Structures are given as structure tokens and as C-alpha cells.
Amino acid sequence: MVTEATLPGPMGSPNPHADDLRLAQAAATRDAAAARELLGRVLDRVRATIRYVSGDDRDQDDMVQLALVEILRSAGAYKGIGALSAWVDRIAVRTALKQLARRRRRERVVALEDGTDAPPPESWAADEEHARLAMRRRLAHHLGALTAERRAVVTLRMVHGYGIDDIAEMTGAPRNTVRDRLAHGRRELERRLTRDPVFRHWVESGRR
Amino acid sequence: MSDSKNEDGKVTGEALAHAAETLLRYEDGRPHLEPLDDLARRRLLDGVLARAASATSGGAEDRRRARIRGAGLAVALAASLAAIVATAIVTGRTPPSPPTSPPKAALASRAVAVKAPSARVLLSSGSPTREGAPLSLGDRLAAGDTLTAADGRLALGIDPGICLLAEPGSRLRLGRLDTGAVEVLLEDGEVLASVDPGRRGPRFSVATPAGRVTVRGTVFAVSRDASGDRVEVFRGEVAVDDGAGEARAVGERSAAVLGRPGTSPVLAERARGALDLALALDILFSGGEATIPVASIPHMRLTPEAPAAGVAAAGPSRPAAVREAHVPDAASLLQAAQSRRAAQDWKGTAEAYETLIATHGASPEARVALVSLGSVLLEHLQRPQSALDRFGQYLAGSPRGSLAPEAAWGSARALARLGRSVDEERMLHRILTDYPDSLQAEKARARLEAMSVN
Known part of the structure; x- marks a missing residue:
């Protein structure tokens, strides 16, 4: 092109x-x-x-x-x-x-089951940047519960901000498949985040 | 109740996902993951470059094998026999050489696999001795040698992949140096060990009368004084056998006293200093220049020089001379420029490239830096005359270099910014003549057409 x-x-x-x-x-x-x-x-x-x-x-x-x-x-x-x-x-x-x-x-x-693969407890990092690093690692752990294909789509969207067309081209998957993977992936991530008290506390405390 | 909270006053899943998205968003030049220190970065990039080179030579080997298969079994047998003979010759008679070409590199690595480890003096300050006699740079060492760092520091390189730095006042003995084990016995003082994580060679350990520290792929220090024998681990992990039952592991950023249970954290400042030293040793070991802080002399510049008698001339086997100065090596300066560039600190980027060019003008890094600097000066600092000078310097030194078309195109752009249209046109014609197949030739053609219309 x-x-x-x-x-x-x-x-x-x-x-x-x-x-x-x-x-x-x-x-x-x-x-x-x-x-x-x-x-x-x-x-x-x-x-x-x-x-x-x-x-x-x-x-x-x-x-x-x-x-x-x-x-x-x-x-x-x-x-x-x-x-x-x-x-x-x-x-x-x-x-x-x-x-x-x-x-x-x-x-x-072995498929990861809800509740059995909770991320390790975090000790609050004194410094904000370290806290953000710790939370990113936590998010990576949650992403690990998604299928690899959904994870790739969610990463390209949430981490790098690509649109559906770009992601379809980069992963070689049809647009509708990408859309579907993104929707399911986000929903799954959201579900896991609501059950993570450490991440919730971090967001609620406004430390981000 | 805000949109981000539910009836219970808790943050909604949607708000959590939004927070996650904000946290995950990556931006070039801004910290995102745990940063890699210079040593880790260098080792990672070295590993990638070595892997890429070996993949290339592997590809050539595969193609060679495919050709052999196509030519028939008899030819294949003959070729294999020839290869075996060639390997035997290299193993038996030729010292290890740097990987200048894929076949040689492949043969050299095979030779290393069966070769006994060798040790030599990488650098020294003060008056180090071996069995009371003075030690010189490049001196080969043997099992049983007792070395004293005396009033300075003594760095040893042990092929494959081990660097040792003995602190002033240290005394150590090379217990074993064979295909079964490399063993250093610390009798007094302190040694810092830096071990290449990718090394393939005999087991390496540092022992004191109180116990033995065994390792593979790490940076650690062992010390002995009146308060006891101690190990500090700065990178990776070691196994400590101090006679208290099974060997125990001591992990990264931890210290342990041999013969006593438990560990304590290593001071961050000390770990940083140790990793800086390990990085300098890595650079020195690979034949580069490094800066090492020394207690009595603020900094030493280590420069590979002509080899001493009996020392192989090539690559990692070169000894080093010690001079008083503080000049980081070319790769470090290039890395500094890249970091500043990633942070879009254009002034800092230009300064780092300038330093690299001023201090290591003949290095490949400096040649690349000329063009990179030219682009930064032109595009981000609005200094077309300085950019033109830098592009011109590159073209004068490397008219057929891989970056010559870009340097010429940069010159044309700089001339345009300076309003020197006649010179610009001449440069554009030069691009068409000298680099007709380059991407820049298309640009030059288009520019000339635009100029003729105007």
C-alpha cells in the first residue's frame, strides 16, 4: 500500500x-x-x-x-x-x-480457573512509579488467563492503541474475529479486575 | 453517586477496565516496565547479535547441507570427512579467533567446547604479584598460581565467560583450571565475579576456608576478613556449601555469611557499583574500552594494546593497558545518545553524539553517529549548517558507506534550508549518479522535477 x-x-x-x-x-x-x-x-x-x-x-x-x-x-x-x-x-x-x-x-x-490463580499479594510500593510497575505486572498476570489470540488483540488495542483494521492486518485474522476477540477479552479482563481487591483498592485510592 | 461507582459505592468494572487501559498505554521514551540496567541491556543486545549471526551462519550451513544432499551420498561423505579433518586441525593448532566469518566462527565454537579454560591478566593497578614475582598485563596464569593484588586492583579474564576483579590487599589461588572445573580459592580480601549467563564451560566456584560458592550466570562478590567469610549476590543466584548440610541458594540482592544461617539484603548503592564494574569487565573482556572506578585513582581508562609475547592477538584474548582518564567506550556513548533520543531530548542527543564522535572518531559507532547527529541537527534543532558539516564528514570518510545515500540526501536538504539552491541541485545530481538504486535517488529525482517547475 x-x-x-x-x-x-x-x-x-x-x-x-x-x-x-x-x-x-x-x-x-x-x-x-x-x-x-x-x-x-x-x-x-x-x-x-x-x-x-x-x-x-x-x-x-x-x-x-x-x-x-x-x-x-x-x-x-x-x-x-x-x-x-x-x-x-x-x-x-x-x-x-x-x-x-x-x-x-x-x-x-492446564486452563486457569477463576479464584485459583490469584496474583500474588502486593506490598504497597512507597513510590508511585514502583506502584504503577507492580500494577502493570498484575495486569499482565490477569491477561495471562485469556487465550493467546484474545490477549494479542487486547494488547494491540489497550497497550498500543491500534484500531480494528490495523489489528486484523497485524495478526492476520478477519476483522469480525478481531472484534469478537477484543470484546470477549475486555469482558474477561473486566471480570477479573472486579475480583482483584488489590487493583480495586489501588484505583479507589486514586493513586494512579 | 458518580458514573464510576455502583450502588455500594464501589468502583465499577468499567471504571476498573478504563484505569487498566490508562495504565497499560505504552508511550515511546516513557518508563513502562522495570528498566533494564546497562549490564543487562548490553548482555541482552550482545546475545541477540550473536544469535542473529549464528542464525545466519546456520542458514548458510543448511544451504550447504542441502547442496551436499543433492549431489549424492558419496560427495556428502567426502565433504563430511573434510569437515572432520578441518575441525581437528583448528582444534589442535589454531588459537581461538573472533568470529570473522560464519564457517570460522562455527569451527572456533566447536574448538572452545573441548578446550581447557585459560586465564590471563586483564588489567592491574599497583604492584600485583604471582608467587612474589611481578605480574604483567596479558600474563597467562596456571592452576596452582597464587596471586596478590597488593596495593591495587587485579582483573582476570578466564575463558570462557568469567571475569574476576580482586580488590586491593586480596590474595587468591587458582585451585583448578581444567575441563572439569574452574576453582578460585580466596585466601584474603575480596573478589567480584562476573559470569556470562550464556557461557558453556566447566563449573565455576569461589571457595574460602569456610565454604564454597558455586554459580552459573551471575554477578557476585566473595570476601574474607576478621568478621567472617561473606557472599553478596548482585545478579542471578549462587549455591553456597558451607558444611551446614545441603547447599543453600542465595538469591539476587542478598548477602550471606558462610557458616551462618540466613541472608540479609545487599545495599542498593553497593549493588549498583558492582554491576557497573561487571559491565566494565564485560566490555574489557570483549576487547573494548571501559572505565573502572578505582579507590586510589578516580577512574582508569582501559585500552586494548598490542599483545604481549605468547598471547593470542585476536578478540577477547587481547590484554589491556591502563591509563588515567575517564572516557566511556563507544557503545556506552551510543547507548546514552539512544536513551536521550528515546526521551526526545534532542539537545542531549546531539551532545551525546558529539561526545562519541570527539572521543571515538574512528569507531563504527561514530560513523553512524555522524549521520544520526546530522538528522537531529537538521530536523529538531534547526541547525542546517552544522548538519551539513556532519553529513559532509560522513561522505568524506565513507563515500561508499551504507549510510552514504542518506548522508547525501541530508546534505541536499540542509543546503535547501540554507537557500543554496545551486549547491543543492549539484548534490541531488550526485545522488542520482552515485546512488542510482537507492530510495534517496527517487526523492532526488522528484525534488529536481519540483525545482525545474518552480
Whole structure:
């Protein structure tokens, strides 16, 4: 798809993704310094995406590595048509889903039941930023109770703010399926949050 | 009653979901998850780059195998025999070399798997000794050696993947250094150990008369003084066997006294200092430059120099010289620039790139930084003349570099901002001539057309 971003604009309005494109191209030529810079730029975003899509899974660090390797391997395929962040998110989500599916095939997954998998008790962090970090980890744990596909859709929507069409394109699922997964996923998350006294208290105390 | 509360005065599910959405929303450059410290970040990126390189060489190997399969069994057997012979030669005669090409890297890693560990002096300050005789940078060490850090610090590199830093006054002995185990006996003082989590090699332990600390993939310190023998864990976990029954685990940010039950937390400031030291050792071990704080000298700059006699010249085996200075290495400066860039601190980004270029002008990081800096100066700081200078510097040094088309396009844009249309047009023609297949050539063509219309 050709968008305005791909077209050479007037000198005053350059392609907004030119800088990212340049870096990705350099990384694709095995320029080690460029590769390191590219990875450094996207690392935090990939970590966040995979934390939620994996539901704070025990193998998330490995998934982050695999996603970064894939980003490096595919850097030459980034054409600067859309934002680098969206391209990175797509790879991160797909990598996580692929790894989760691969593991599902290897081992029997015991479904999580309400009430039996309550997140660990939180001690209130003295500092607000630490409290927010703790609550995000708690939310990742709640997301872990959703199916991987619903989790991916909810993450792309709630964490990165993508619309239905974008999510459908990124996950390769039909729009109606995405809509359905998002509705069910949100409902499930909402249900779990109402039963989490720690999160409720945090919201009610207005500390957010 | 507000919309966000129900009849019981409790927050509704919808309000909770809304709070969750606000909390989850990610923004580039703003803290979201637990931050990675510099050591963790470096090790993670090193791991990814190594994994990507090995995936590439693996792909080449797969293609080679596919070709062999296609050529028939007899050819395959011959090729396998040749590979075995080649491996034997590398294992027996050639010292480990840096992974300059995929086949060599693959062979070198096989060689490492069967090779006995080796130890050498990475750096020293003061007057360290071995059995009373002076120690020099790059000196090879052997099992049974007793080393004294004396009035300075002594850093050792043990292949594969272990760095040790002995504090002033420490005395230690290399108990074992073979394919079965690497064992350091601490007789007095304190050693900081940094162990690569991905290392493949013999079991590593630090022992004192009171017990043994065994580890795989961590950063920890063992110390001995009149008050007892103590272990502090800064990253990962260790197993402590101090004769009190089964070995016990001591986890991250915990300290334990050998021979006594229980643990206590490690001071945050001390942990930060230890991880900074471990990062510097990692950089030094990989042949880079690092800054290490030393009690008697505020900072030492560690620079790899020409190898000493008998020391392999390549990669991690290079020894280092010690100079007094405070200059972070190129990768650290690039990382600092990236952090500032992510926070959209454009002035800070430019300063960090400038420092990198000024202090490590010949490094690949500095070459990349020239173009990145040019873009920041042009797009965010409205300094077209400075941007033009930086793009020009890159083009002068690397006219065929991977970023040359972008540097040329940046120059054209800077010239346009400066109102130098004749020079701009010349630069656009140069892009068409020198980089005709680049993305920038299309842009240059479009710009020239627009200029001709106007």
C-alpha cells in the first residue's frame, strides 16, 4: 500500500519515517553499530508488547530475544511505508504467538480457573512509579488467563492503541474475529479486575 | 453517586477496565516496565547479535547441507570427512579467533567446547604479584598460581565467560583450571565475579576456608576478613556449601555469611557499583574500552594494546593497558545518545553524539553517529549548517558507506534550508549518479522535477 509517507514530499516535509528507514537499511547490511542502535531503539517497546501478549510468561525473555533476532533478520524488509513501531509490534506479537503455540503443542496446558490463580499479594510500593510497575505486572498476570489470540488483540488495542483494521492486518485474522476477540477479552479482563481487591483498592485510592 | 461507582459505592468494572487501559498505554521514551540496567541491556543486545549471526551462519550451513544432499551420498561423505579433518586441525593448532566469518566462527565454537579454560591478566593497578614475582598485563596464569593484588586492583579474564576483579590487599589461588572445573580459592580480601549467563564451560566456584560458592550466570562478590567469610549476590543466584548440610541458594540482592544461617539484603548503592564494574569487565573482556572506578585513582581508562609475547592477538584474548582518564567506550556513548533520543531530548542527543564522535572518531559507532547527529541537527534543532558539516564528514570518510545515500540526501536538504539552491541541485545530481538504486535517488529525482517547475 502506498501512503503519503512513502512519497517524496517537499523539502520542508520529509518522509516522517526516513530516519527509521535509513537505520533499518543500514542494519540490514550487517552494519553492527546500526544493528545495535536499531535494537536499542525498539527494545523497550518489544519487551512491553511481549510482557502482555505472553501474559507475563516464564519464557518472555527468550521471546524478546527471538523477536529482536527476527527484527534484525527482516530489517531489509522494512520499507518506511508505515511507522517502524507498527512494524516492530507486528513482529513482536507474531513471535510471541508462535512461541506460545509451539509450546502448547509440546505440553498440556492446564486452563486457569477463576479464584485459583490469584496474583500474588502486593506490598504497597512507597513510590508511585514502583506502584504503577507492580500494577502493570498484575495486569499482565490477569491477561495471562485469556487465550493467546484474545490477549494479542487486547494488547494491540489497550497497550498500543491500534484500531480494528490495523489489528486484523497485524495478526492476520478477519476483522469480525478481531472484534469478537477484543470484546470477549475486555469482558474477561473486566471480570477479573472486579475480583482483584488489590487493583480495586489501588484505583479507589486514586493513586494512579 | 458518580458514573464510576455502583450502588455500594464501589468502583465499577468499567471504571476498573478504563484505569487498566490508562495504565497499560505504552508511550515511546516513557518508563513502562522495570528498566533494564546497562549490564543487562548490553548482555541482552550482545546475545541477540550473536544469535542473529549464528542464525545466519546456520542458514548458510543448511544451504550447504542441502547442496551436499543433492549431489549424492558419496560427495556428502567426502565433504563430511573434510569437515572432520578441518575441525581437528583448528582444534589442535589454531588459537581461538573472533568470529570473522560464519564457517570460522562455527569451527572456533566447536574448538572452545573441548578446550581447557585459560586465564590471563586483564588489567592491574599497583604492584600485583604471582608467587612474589611481578605480574604483567596479558600474563597467562596456571592452576596452582597464587596471586596478590597488593596495593591495587587485579582483573582476570578466564575463558570462557568469567571475569574476576580482586580488590586491593586480596590474595587468591587458582585451585583448578581444567575441563572439569574452574576453582578460585580466596585466601584474603575480596573478589567480584562476573559470569556470562550464556557461557558453556566447566563449573565455576569461589571457595574460602569456610565454604564454597558455586554459580552459573551471575554477578557476585566473595570476601574474607576478621568478621567472617561473606557472599553478596548482585545478579542471578549462587549455591553456597558451607558444611551446614545441603547447599543453600542465595538469591539476587542478598548477602550471606558462610557458616551462618540466613541472608540479609545487599545495599542498593553497593549493588549498583558492582554491576557497573561487571559491565566494565564485560566490555574489557570483549576487547573494548571501559572505565573502572578505582579507590586510589578516580577512574582508569582501559585500552586494548598490542599483545604481549605468547598471547593470542585476536578478540577477547587481547590484554589491556591502563591509563588515567575517564572516557566511556563507544557503545556506552551510543547507548546514552539512544536513551536521550528515546526521551526526545534532542539537545542531549546531539551532545551525546558529539561526545562519541570527539572521543571515538574512528569507531563504527561514530560513523553512524555522524549521520544520526546530522538528522537531529537538521530536523529538531534547526541547525542546517552544522548538519551539513556532519553529513559532509560522513561522505568524506565513507563515500561508499551504507549510510552514504542518506548522508547525501541530508546534505541536499540542509543546503535547501540554507537557500543554496545551486549547491543543492549539484548534490541531488550526485545522488542520482552515485546512488542510482537507492530510495534517496527517487526523492532526488522528484525534488529536481519540483525545482525545474518552480
